[in-house]
Amino acid sequence: MTEQPKHQNSSETPPHERTLKRAISDADKDLRRNEILAAAKRVFSSKGFHSTTIADIAKDANLSYGSIYWYFDSKDALFHELMAVEEQALKDYIYAARKDATTRPDQSFQAAVQATFEFFEADKALVKLLFRDSYALGDRFEAHLFRIYEGFIGDIEAVVTHYQEKGEIIDAPPHLVAFSIAALITEFAHRRLETDDGLPASVVADFVIKLLLEGLLPRRKDRSGGQ
Amino acid sequence: MTEQPKHQNSSETPPHERTLKRAISDADKDLRRNEILAAAKRVFSSKGFHSTTIADIAKDANLSYGSIYWYFDSKDALFHELMAVEEQALKDYIYAARKDATTRPDQSFQAAVQATFEFFEADKALVKLLFRDSYALGDRFEAHLFRIYEGFIGDIEAVVTHYQEKGEIIDAPPHLVAFSIAALITEFAHRRLETDDGLPASVVADFVIKLLLEGLLPRRKDRSGGQ
DNA sequence: CTATGCTGACTGATACGTCAATCTATTAGG
DNA sequence: CCTAATAGATTGACGTATCAGTCAGCATAG
Numbered sequence: 001m002t003e004q005p006k007h008q009n010s011s012e013t014p015p016h017e018r019t020l021k022r023a024i025s026d027a028d029k030d031l032r033r034n035e036i037l038a039a040a041k042r043v044f045s046s047k048g049f050h051s052t053t054i055a056d057i058a059k060d061a062n063l064s065y066g067s068i069y070w071y072f073d074s075k076d077a078l079f080h081e082l083m084a085v086e087e088q089a090l091k092d093y094i095y096a097a098r099k100d101a102t103t104r105p106d107q108s109f110q111a112a113v114q115a116t117f118e119f120f121e122a123d124k125a126l127v128k129l130l131f132r133d134s135y136a137l138g139d140r141f142e143a144h145l146f147r148i149y150e151g152f153i154g155d156i157e158a159v160v161t162h163y164q165e166k167g168e169i170i171d172a173p174p175h176l177v178a179f180s181i182a183a184l185i186t187e188f189a190h191r192r193l194e195t196d197d198g199l200p201a202s203v204v205a206d207f208v209i210k211l212l213l214e215g216l217l218p219r220r221k222d223r224s225g226g227q
Numbered sequence: 228m229t230e231q232p233k234h235q236n237s238s239e240t241p242p243h244e245r246t247l248k249r250a251i252s253d254a255d256k257d258l259r260r261n262e263i264l265a266a267a268k269r270v271f272s273s274k275g276f277h278s279t280t281i282a283d284i285a286k287d288a289n290l291s292y293g294s295i296y297w298y299f300d301s302k303d304a305l306f307h308e309l310m311a312v313e314e315q316a317l318k319d320y321i322y323a324a325r326k327d328a329t330t331r332p333d334q335s336f337q338a339a340v341q342a343t344f345e346f347f348e349a350d351k352a353l354v355k356l357l358f359r360d361s362y363a364l365g366d367r368f369e370a371h372l373f374r375i376y377e378g379f380i381g382d383i384e385a386v387v388t389h390y391q392e393k394g395e396i397i398d399a400p401p402h403l404v405a406f407s408i409a410a411l412i413t414e415f416a417h418r419r420l421e422t423d424d425g426l427p428a429s430v431v432a433d434f435v436i437k438l439l440l441e442g443l444l445p446r447r448k449d450r451s452g453g454q
Numbered sequence: 455c456t457a458t459g460c461t462g463a464c465t466g467a468t469a470c471g472t473c474a475a476t477c478t479a480t481t482a483g484g
Numbered sequence: 485c486c487t488a489a490t491a492g493a494t495t496g497a498c499g500t501a502t503c504a505g506t507c508a509g510c511a512t513a514g
Contacts, residue, residue, distance in 0.1 A: 022459050024513065029459090048365055050277060053503060064461045069505070129363075136360030138275060146421065169443040176434055177443065183414030184407060191406060194373065207403055215442025216396040216404065249493055251479060256493090280469060291495045296471065 020062070033071050036061050037085065040078055045125035049079065049137055076140055083141070086123075086130050087148050093119045106209075109159060113185055114205035120189040121201065128193050131186070153178050169213075184208050247289070260298050263288050264312065267305055272352035276306065276364055303367055310368070313350075313357050314375050320346045333436075336386060340412055341432035347416040348428065355420050358413070380405050396440075411435050 023032040039061035043052045054075060058065045072078040097115030101107045120127045131148070134141040157178035163169045169177075188204055191197075197204075250259040266288035270279045281302055285292045299305040324342035328334045347354045358375070361368040384405035390396045396404075415431055418424075424431075 020460080022512065024459075032459095048363065051365065054505085055503080058462095065463095066461055066506085067459080070458095070460065075504070133363030136275065136356075136363035138278070167445075170441075170445055172434070172438065172443070176431075177438070179415070179418060180411060180435070180438055183411055183418075187410030187414060188406070191410075204403075207399070208407070211399065211404070211407055211442070212438070213442050213444050214397075215438070215440050215444075216399070217440050217442075218394075218397055220447060247494075249478065251493080259493095281471085282469080292497095293472085293495055294493080297493065300471095302470070 029071075032063075036063065036068060036071055036078070037082060040082055041126055044079070044082065044129055045123075048129065048133065079134075079137075079141065080144060082126075083130050083134065083144055083148070086126065087151075090116070090119050110205055110209055113208060114201050116185050117189055117192065117201035117204055121192060124193045128190060132190055149182070153182050156181050181212060184212065256298075259290075263290065263295060263298055263305070264309060267309055268353055271306070271309065271356055272350070275356060275360065306361075306364075306368065307371060309353075310357050310361065310371055310375070313353065314378075317343070317346050337432055337436055340435060341428050343412055344416050344419065344428035344431055347420060351420045355417060359417055376409070380409050383408050408439060411439065 021028075023029045036057065040052075040057050043056045043060050047056065054068050055065055057078075058068050061068075068078070072081070094112050094115045097111045097118075098108045101111035120131075131145070134145050153175070157174050160169070160174045160177050160181075164171055164174060185208065188208060192199075192204070248255075250256045263284065267279075267284050270283045270287050274283065281295050282292055284305075285295050288295075295305070299308070321339050321342045324338045324345075325335045328338035347358075358372070361372050380402070384401050387396070387401045387404050387408075391398055391401060412435065415435060419431070
């Protein structure tokens, strides 16, 4: 048993022109972290959680394998962070959309639904991975996803209760109503990821909202929707 | 290098009372196949796809590792078969429920929705695995699941078109309507797998149908639902 | 010179699928 | 009716591959 050195990068020309600037300052480190997150986003999106390896991410980020572990504790931790980042991004996007549609409250709601569709479509694969597939990744991510989902349902429920108090919508159990709305939105959003039905987000958003508000049974013309 | 025999179950008492009857006849082989499927069902349910190993299934089925491969080509093939079997079981269950509710057509629909909830609840973990999580398992299962889902939507769409022709529901795009119905059903069904809201299936089914039919906006009393 | 960002070979563990050996129910032969 | 041969069902160790995470060492900014 001869002791042999583990590293021998002698007697060879450097394989690539590795011109990696070291991240020294906190700002640089944040930047590198974000580069890794961006790489992870790309790779996870295209290959799914189980099929992407840390090596894949490292390669995409132009970093070595070990460096990933310098910035993140584990593959799971990296994925959790992605979930959190994207959740925030979605919230921000929706918030901005609702703020733009200040004219009428129900328009604000329509804007939120539409914004959700748009957000999903902007980043199809990743959103699918984070907001659906991660259910299947076991308890570790399921809890996180569930928390995210509950948050959105809570937001919707607040809106529902608000309108119920004003008597503008019927007195169905608000949580069930909120869940139904969320269900339709997420399912439609995911549906649109798989099959491109060619419909613009606004049309689908309109359809969903009209269906929820008016129902399938014909209505007498005499009563219109608004307040 | 001494040739050593690979098996030496000599000089030992048989570890278990292995009283495995060989499956010779076609009927026996079918039986064994089904035993394996049942074992796979149990193990997959409790551990998820990636965490269950062929060894787990073999153990649960009281068979050796290799025998699984005598009956199935691969882990994937086994899982695909489970999907197919359960899809058929769900269809049968719904069909039976609708047949029982022959009194009125809309009752038949309510029965179908309720039956779906019941079916999901009877086998929570497995159904969740097969009808949701397998999306995340990569293209191989995604296509299969998608096909199943499309089949159900097609069935619903037929019902929707039927009622539209009779003028009993509004003239919204039938495919979108069918998809919405499917979306609400599946999301509620899955929801009920995770959080036990304590509501009986019939109540939830009623809620879903009423929401879809009547919508959230208040209706004038003067027009009732049925024909 | 030193702290630390960075590297990538290595370890250990896991698990799929294969296969030669073994076993047994059935059949063929005496 | 009994025994040997055959088919094919069953077994589990092995080959092979994959990967998450570690770590000893390298390199560079300050």
